[in-house]
Amino acid sequence: xxxxxxxxxxxxxxxxxxxxxxxxxxxxxxxxxxxxxxxxxxxxxxxxxxxxxxxxxxxxxxxxxxxxxxxxxxxxxxxxxxxxxxxxxxxxxxxxxxxxxxxxxxxxxxxxxxxxxxxxxxxxxxxxxxxxxxxxxxxxxxxxxxxxxxxxxxxxxxxxxxxxxxxxxxxxxxxxxxxxxxxxxxxxxxxxxxxxxxxxxxxxxxxxxxxxxxxxxxxxxxxxxxxxxxxxxxxxxxxxxxxxxxxxxxxxxxxxxxxxxxxxxxxxxxxxxxxxxxxxxxxxx
Amino acid sequence: xxxxxxxxxxxxxxxxxxxxxxxxxxxxxxxxxxxxxxxxxxxxxxxxxxxxxxxxxxxxxxxxxxxxxxxxxxxxxxxxxxxxxxxxxxxxxxxxxxxxxxxxxxxxxxxxxxxxxxxxxxxxxxxxxxxxxxxxxxxxxxxxxxxxxxxxxxxxxxxxxxxxxxxxxxxxxxxxxxxxxxxxxxxxxxxxxxxxxxxxxxxxxxxxxxxxxxxxxxxxxxxxxxxxxxxxxxxxxxxxxxxxxxxxxxxxxxxxxxxxxxxxxxxxxxxxxxxxxxxxxxxxxxxxxxxxxxxxxxxxxxxxxxxxxxxxxxxxxxxxxxxxxxxxxxxxxxxxxxxxxxxxxxxxxxxxxxxxxxxxxxxxxx
Numbered sequence: 330x331x332x333x334x335x336x337x338x339x340x341x342x343x344x345x346x347x348x349x350x351x352x353x354x355x356x357x358x359x360x361x362x363x364x365x366x367x368x369x370x371x372x373x374x375x376x377x378x379x380x381x382x383x384x385x386x387x388x389x390x391x392x393x394x395x396x397x398x399x400x401x402x403x404x405x406x407x408x409x410x411x412x413x414x415x416x417x418x419x420x421x422x423x424x425x426x427x428x429x430x431x432x433x434x435x436x437x438x439x440x441x442x443x444x445x446x447x448x449x450x451x452x453x454x455x456x457x458x459x460x461x462x463x464x465x466x467x468x469x470x471x472x473x474x475x476x477x478x479x480x481x482x483x484x485x486x487x488x489x490x491x492x493x494x495x496x497x498x499x500x501x502x503x504x505x506x507x508x509x510x511x512x513x514x515x516x517x518x519x520x521x522x523x524x525x526x527x528x529x530x531x532x533x534x535x536x537x538x539x540x541x542x543x544x545x546x547x548x549x550x551x552x553x554x555x556x557x558x559x560x561x562x563x564x565x566x567x568x569x570x571x572x573x574x575x576x577x578x579x580x581x582x583x584x585x586x587x588x589x590x591x592x593x594x595x596x597x598x599x600x601x602x603x604x605x606x607x608x609x610x611x612x613x614x
Numbered sequence: 615x616x617x618x619x620x621x622x623x624x625x626x627x628x629x630x631x632x633x634x635x636x637x638x639x640x641x642x643x644x645x646x647x648x649x650x651x652x653x654x655x656x657x658x659x660x661x662x663x664x665x666x667x668x669x670x671x672x673x674x675x676x677x678x679x680x681x682x683x684x685x686x687x688x689x690x691x692x693x694x695x696x697x698x699x700x701x702x703x704x705x706x707x708x709x710x711x712x713x714x715x716x717x718x719x720x721x722x723x724x725x726x727x728x729x730x731x732x733x734x735x736x737x738x739x740x741x742x743x744x745x746x747x748x749x750x751x752x753x754x755x756x757x758x759x760x761x762x763x764x765x766x767x768x769x770x771x772x773x774x775x776x777x778x779x780x781x782x783x784x785x786x787x788x789x790x791x792x793x794x795x796x797x798x799x800x801x802x803x804x805x806x807x808x809x810x811x812x813x814x815x816x817x818x819x820x821x822x823x824x825x826x827x828x829x830x831x832x833x834x835x836x837x838x839x840x841x842x843x844x845x846x847x848x849x850x851x852x853x854x855x856x857x858x859x860x861x862x863x864x865x866x867x868x869x870x871x872x873x874x875x876x877x878x879x880x881x882x883x884x885x886x887x888x889x890x891x892x893x894x895x896x897x898x899x900x901x902x903x904x905x906x907x908x909x910x911x912x913x914x915x916x917x918x919x920x921x922x923x924x925x926x927x928x929x930x931x932x933x934x935x936x937x938x939x940x941x942x943x944x945x946x947x948x949x950x951x952x953x954x955x956x957x958x959x960x961x962x963x964x965x966x967x968x969x970x971x972x973x974x975x976x977x978x979x980x
Contacts, residue, residue, distance in 0.1 A: 505696070505699040508693070509693065509699040511665075511685070511687065512665075512691065512692060513715060513716070514716040515716060527701070527703040528701075528703065
């Protein structure tokens with residue numbers, strides 16, 4: 330009785346008992362369980378020894394960090410980790426620079442063929458990666474880029490998605506900011522760098538995060554273009570645990586757990602920009 | 615400081631002509647205001663002077679040098695925009711100093727100039743703040759500071775006060791005028807507000823549909839408008855215009871007000887042979903005064919029913935229905951007629967204007 334009175338008096342409480350809300354929360358909870366279960370099993374498996382891997386209990390019988398010690402003391406893992414970091418950082422920096430430059434040009438300069446260029450760039454989004462892999466490989470092969478860092482990186486150095494995202498954001502920057510810069514004597518590159526770029530920080534952050542995550546987890550192309558183990562990125566290297574000897578699930582899961590750390594750090598630091606970036610990219614079209 | 619000369623300046627957007635070959639000379643140190651309604655070409659003209667719009671014809675000279683092809687940065691002008699255009703990611707000091715970004719001055723000199731500018735504009739205590747922490751008036755001062763710090767030959771203002779509230783606008787108007795008196799730099803100021811134009815300008819340029827209608831000092835435009843548009847645009851409340859016809863009365867010209875039965879003797883020359891011509895009789899509300907008696911002197915005398923009264927303290931504006939026509943008159947501040955009351959209004963002959971109905975040009979001031 331007391332609760333009912335409180336619910337009637339307090340609009341928040343009254344709202345919270347709506348059936349629709351309960352359904353939404355239930356669905357969100359189920360979605361959360363579905364998404365979190367594999368991650369929890371990954372962490373759980375990384376704390377088990379080889380004999381317990383197929384024991385599906387979430388909490389290991391005798392949890393141990395031995396796998397972490399083994400993985401981290403294996404020189405190859407560190408190498409793959411650094412390879413992934415190098416590739417992801419280079420591609421991210423390149424995307425932020427070039428996608429912004431092209432996006433800015435398409436958004437803020439009137440020139441003949443601007444629309445056609447934009448459509449041509451956008452149309453590449455419709456081609457699946459699987460169809461591009463063979464031309465990429467032929468190109469890499471002809472230029473001698475196979476089994477090189479540049480070979481891993483070159484297809485992603487500039488993306489249509491990034492260009493589109495940045496163009497949409499730059500369109501929201503009032504022209505007066507840029508004109509003020511022109512009157513103040515700045516050249517166009519300085520206006521872009523000193524005036525326009527700081528005004529689209531959320532977009533830059535979102536693009537940086539998307540690009541970093543995409544390249545950190547990239548598997549297919551690095552697998553194809555690399556031959557030597559020293560050039561493997563982390564996902565490719567981890568997969569080799571499964572083919573070298575017997576499948577070492579506990580090692581794979583340990584490596585995967587460690588591999589999530591940089592992405593978690595990036596996400597936690599910049600998550601508000603991701604949400605804002607995704608929202609704006611969707612709204613401004 | 616610099617003089618600015620526009621010679622047959624044209625701006626076209628495709629088939630649309632925004633500015634129709636205008637000529638204008640802005641003298642060194644002069645404060646010129648371009649005024650007119652939206653779409654009259656005033657901002658386009660200013661942007662062409664700044665170099666932000668290409669010109670389609672004619673020439674622009676700044677300090678004797680034709681700058682048609684010169685980049686904005688090479689024109690030695692500074693511009694203040696309607697939306698301030700101060701950078702949100704920079705502090706006040708960085709914003710003001712950004713005007714010196716390309717300058718080769720030593721850092722100490724730049725710092726000195728920033729501080730001096732901030733002092734003039736009363737921004738000294740705000741130098742470390744970001745624009746989001748400033749009021750509208752402070753932001754506008756920062757924008758002016760960024761323009762000032764470069765010590766340009768001329769300032770261009772593009773409706774800089776239109777985003778401010780009425781009180782702040784009055785204050786900023788005064789500050790800009792003081793600044794001009796202090797610096798003596800040439801200023802071209804664009805506004806659609808005739809009060810801004812009247813209160814600040816050395817000379818006003820009235821524009822309409824991409825053409826200059828009249829150029830003159832504020833009082834020249836107020837006292838001797840060249841046409842109906844200028845007459846109505848300059849002065850607040852707007853001038854009353856009553857349809858009339860020129861008639862001959864005992865050998866003298868007179869303007870007979872249509873349907874009102876009143877007539878006014880026209881003594882001025884220049885309208886001979888216009889017998890029967892349709893004209894508009896103009897009278898400013900401040901010159902049409904509510905009176906308890908009829909007009910004893912030569913001039914206009916009307917009577918009408920009060921529809922709305924606007925007491926302003928110093929005076930009262932009285933809206934009248936005069937034989938179906940709406941007329942605004944004035945009364946002393948303490949005289950407040952009641953709505954529905956019938957009152958007489960008089961204007962002396964010297965305060966009346968006559969315009970040609972067809973050409974809309976002024977015929978004479980009576």
